[in-house]
Amino acid sequence: MTERLYYVCDAVEGRARVTGCREEPEGRYAVELDRTLFHPQGGGQPADSGWLAGMVVENVIQRDDRILHIVAQPPAMEEVELHIHAERRDLNSRWHTAGHLIGYAGELYGWRPVKAHHWPGEGRVTFRAEGYSAVPAAQALIEKIEDWQARGLQRHIEFEDEKRKVRFGNLAAYLCGGTHVKSLAETGRINIISIKSKKGELSIRYALS
Numbered sequence: 001m002t003e004r005l006y007y008v009c010d011a012v013e014g015r016a017r018v019t020g021c022r023e024e025p026e027g028r029y030a031v032e033l034d035r036t037l038f039h040p041q042g043g044g045q046p047a048d049s050g051w052l053a054g055m056v057v058e059n060v061i062q063r064d065d066r067i068l069h070i071v072a073q074p075p076a077m078e079e080v081e082l083h084i085h086a087e088r089r090d091l092n093s094r095w096h097t098a099g100h101l102i103g104y105a106g107e108l109y110g111w112r113p114v115k116a117h118h119w120p121g122e123g124r125v126t127f128r129a130e131g132y133s134a135v136p137a138a139q140a141l142i143e144k145i146e147d148w149q150a151r152g153l154q155r156h157i158e159f160e161d162e163k164r165k166v167r168f169g170n171l172a173a174y175l176c177g178g179t180h181v182k183s184l185a186e187t188g189r190i191n192i193i194s195i196k197s198k199k200g201e202l203s204i205r206y207a208l209s
Contacts (some may be wrong), residue, residue: 003035012084138192
């Protein structure tokens with residue numbers, strides 16, 4: 001099992017010990033560490049990028065309870081340096097946080113978020129109706145979101161039955177393994193691109209600017 005340091009800290013540099021290395025198709029190597037700063041692709045969020053032992057990390061994937069770092073050459077079985085591409089981490093964190101804000105705002109109108117895609121340039125949150133659910137106007141959603149941002153609600157991380165939850169201020173906690181900004185003031189301007197409702201589902205596409 002890989003200890004997920006990104007669950008509890010925002011560090012973009014650190015050290016970890018190589019515990020396994022297996023050759024993958026096309027001559028790449030899947031490196032397992034005792035702990036990692038790298039967020040793998042999943043949960044609606046793309047993988048972190050960066051460097052491991054000076055080598056470019058081409059992808060980060062999850063297999064069972066292991067996180068594997070895909071590199072071009074096998075590293076030594078020793079402690080190595082980890083460096084996260086800080087700008088990409090920040091971008092992914094802002095898009096993921098924006099998705100949570102869309103989720104919070106949708107819930108005010110009786111919609112329950114059930115699926116989300118937080119990739120930069122492809123932001124989308126899907127909701128299901130809970131009883132009668134009014135279709136919200138984009139401006140109404142944005143006004144509520146901007147109020148939370150203006151208040152600079154702080155991120156809180158908690159664990160329940162070994163499951164990680166993320167919340168901002170006194171807003172609801174969502175089960176989530178992704179990375180997020182420390183304060184909603186850091187998210188950036190959120191734009192609602194489209195709102196579509198069909199057969200009890202609501203789809204909201206969003207972007208950051």
